[in-house]
Amino acid sequence: MAEAYDAARMAENVAAIREKMAAAAKSAGRTPGDVLLCAVCKTRSCETVRESAALPVDLFGENHMQELVEHFDAGAFLQKPAHFIGHLQTNKVKKVVGRAAVIESVDSLRLLEAVDKEAEKQGLRQEILFELNVGGEVTKTGAAAEELWPLMERAAGLEHVFVRGLMAIPPAFDNSPESRRWFAMLRELSEQAAGRHYENARMDVLSMGMTDSYLAAIAEGATIVRVGTAIYGPRSYPNKTE
Numbered sequence: 001m002a003e004a005y006d007a008a009r010m011a012e013n014v015a016a017i018r019e020k021m022a023a024a025a026k027s028a029g030r031t032p033g034d035v036l037l038c039a040v041c042k043t044r045s046c047e048t049v050r051e052s053a054a055l056p057v058d059l060f061g062e063n064h065m066q067e068l069v070e071h072f073d074a075g076a077f078l079q080k081p082a083h084f085i086g087h088l089q090t091n092k093v094k095k096v097v098g099r100a101a102v103i104e105s106v107d108s109l110r111l112l113e114a115v116d117k118e119a120e121k122q123g124l125r126q127e128i129l130f131e132l133n134v135g136g137e138v139t140k141t142g143a144a145a146e147e148l149w150p151l152m153e154r155a156a157g158l159e160h161v162f163v164r165g166l167m168a169i170p171p172a173f174d175n176s177p178e179s180r181r182w183f184a185m186l187r188e189l190s191e192q193a194a195g196r197h198y199e200n201a202r203m204d205v206l207s208m209g210m211t212d213s214y215l216a217a218i219a220e221g222a223t224i225v226r227v228g229t230a231i232y233g234p235r236s237y238p239n240k241t242e
């Protein structure tokens, strides 16, 4: 597990982030309470996660099934919701459904159907986001933008999933105009999807923006920003965790 900042430093970080988030929301004419802070706790220990859960973060983001299980089963989130935001293989769906309040990274029909099937088995309805690869980068996960429509159509016919919106990791990692353009594209897709009134969907969640881009994302309508480094500090094996 990577070293992280101590509780006092994390508290300062979260306070500073919340201030910047509120200012970005206000200057975009939005209500600060409409943007949630997701603490991305990949590679962090249960103890660190528990300390951060006592801070004003709204939810947690987990990339790896094993870490989600470990943190969740240890009660480290202190009853706050955890979202799954990493690449999910269908053989790991069983452990994620039920633990993750929202699976943000559904990016194929096969995964969508596997999640629905497992949710049915567990007798629940799993909330999901569709992860889009808006930049079309081959190295990233996420469905191509045009795949959104078959995914929405399929989800409309499934009884154990409910679509809450979209997630993406766009190609630009900063608050530049280029970044904003990608975020705007995602928001437009979300609005289009809402306008088509699919069954079994309410497109009210837009999860976008990370440590170096969350201000641009809020300006373009993010309702969840996913922040890791700015809260916990650098990760010690970043190449393995993306």
Ligand SMILES: *Cc1c(COP(=O)(O)O)cnc(C)c1O
Pocket (backbone or CB within 6 Å): 040, 042, 063, 085, 086, 169, 210, 211, 212, 226, 227, 228, 229, 230, 241, 242
């Ligand atoms: C790691 C990760 C983040 C957070 O990245 P930081 O730059 O550390 O804030 C957000 N979203 C996803 C999907 C990630 O994998």
